[in-house]
Amino acid sequence: xxxxxxMFVGALLVAFILIYITxxxxxxxxxxxxxxxxxxxWGDYLDPDLIAAFEExxxxxxxxxxxxxxxxxxxxxxxxxxxxxxVIPSDYAINRMKEEGLLIPLDHSLLPNLEYIDPRFLxxxxxxxxxxxxxxxxxxxxxxxxxxxxxxxxxxxxxxxWDESLENEIILVDSAREIIGLGLNALGYxxxxxxxxxxxxxxxxxxELVPNVKAIVGDELKVLLVNEEAAVGVVWSGDAAGxxxxxxxxxxxxxxxxxxxxFDNIVIPxxxxxxxxxxxxxxxxxxxxxxxxxxxxxxxxxxxVGALEFLDEVGEDERFYPGxxxxxxxxxxxxxxxxxxxxxxxxFLEFKMFR
Ligand code: SPD
Numbered sequence: 001x002x003x004x005x006x007m008f009v010g011a012l013l014v015a016f017i018l019i020y021i022t023x024x025x026x027x028x029x030x031x032x033x034x035x036x037x038x039x040x041x042w043g044d045y046l047d048p049d050l051i052a053a054f055e056e057x058x059x060x061x062x063x064x065x066x067x068x069x070x071x072x073x074x075x076x077x078x079x080x081x082x083x084x085x086x087v088i089p090s091d092y093a094i095n096r097m098k099e100e101g102l103l104i105p106l107d108h109s110l111l112p113n114l115e116y117i118d119p120r121f122l123x124x125x126x127x128x129x130x131x132x133x134x135x136x137x138x139x140x141x142x143x144x145x146x147x148x149x150x151x152x153x154x155x156x157x158x159x160x161x162w163d164e165s166l167e168n169e170i171i172l173v174d175s176a177r178e179i180i181g182l183g184l185n186a187l188g189y190x191x192x193x194x195x196x197x198x199x200x201x202x203x204x205x206x207x208e209l210v211p212n213v214k215a216i217v218g219d220e221l222k223v224l225l226v227n228e229e230a231a232v233g234v235v236w237s238g239d240a241a242g243x244x245x246x247x248x249x250x251x252x253x254x255x256x257x258x259x260x261x262x263f264d265n266i267v268i269p270x271x272x273x274x275x276x277x278x279x280x281x282x283x284x285x286x287x288x289x290x291x292x293x294x295x296x297x298x299x300x301x302x303x304x305v306g307a308l309e310f311l312d313e314v315g316e317d318e319r320f321y322p323g324x325x326x327x328x329x330x331x332x333x334x335x336x337x338x339x340x341x342x343x344x345x346x347x348f349l350e351f352k353m354f355r
Contacts, residue, residue, distance in 0.1 A: 113286035116306030238300025
């Protein structure tokens, strides 16, 4: 009897393995990992025509997935079995991934187009020497607002958001570091604060903002602001640029108290299965003409000086391309470590529940 049960369990196991292998092969439609690259990127952050052009140029097939925050991306990458070849995290996330041994060093000899990156965006503190990462887009966090809906008023300071005339008018980007950071910035504290009393104080300050908050959302905020369903947004500069292009009645300001300056870079995770293809993709994106096409589509600020030559006047708008005299005064998020990040996430979740 025991033998029969053992044989039955064994047969079942073999059947499961066969089903898994067949499904996996089907999903790859005849491609082996050398013919495929898998890319994991923020939503709305790559021109789909460039994926087609890359496939055409290299013969590689691209599998493309998106995320909405660095935290969601890091959680997914921590799962066994994730085999992305290319990922596009922000500064502090790159620092953490590096520390945790999750990245492989880039082979600069395969990335000749790195020469088109403005030196200002190379060798930054989160990845000295660009050992693990190549610049993609950069920007700030600030206030996009619609003076026409607000009796001609203009914004200068984070404190303006707390004005009681703005009831139910503000949309916030759905991101923990950004929104807890807004509370910290408004109190004059660092965006990298780790003192729990100050963090609680920042959450308390945010609670006072609740009557003015209409929504806390991801990429949907662009449509809401373009369609004038709200008058104010706390958004990344690149989203503001896209919103203003669609609805020139809006404006964007970097608040006077300061804010976050951020850099999204391309990396190759240690679990990548097509490292050569990943380098091919990175160099393709760094090509000035491709970077210009991508910048035009995505609307964010490019660090690629070669690309700016194809983009008339784009780099001249100081709201989206502030010079070093401004960015040097802004703060970069530091890698605060796993447990402090959990504190930021928890405080942000609680804030969302107050609404
Ligand atoms: N929809 C694309 C959003 C990309 C934003 N990256 C900014 C990260 C700042 N930490």
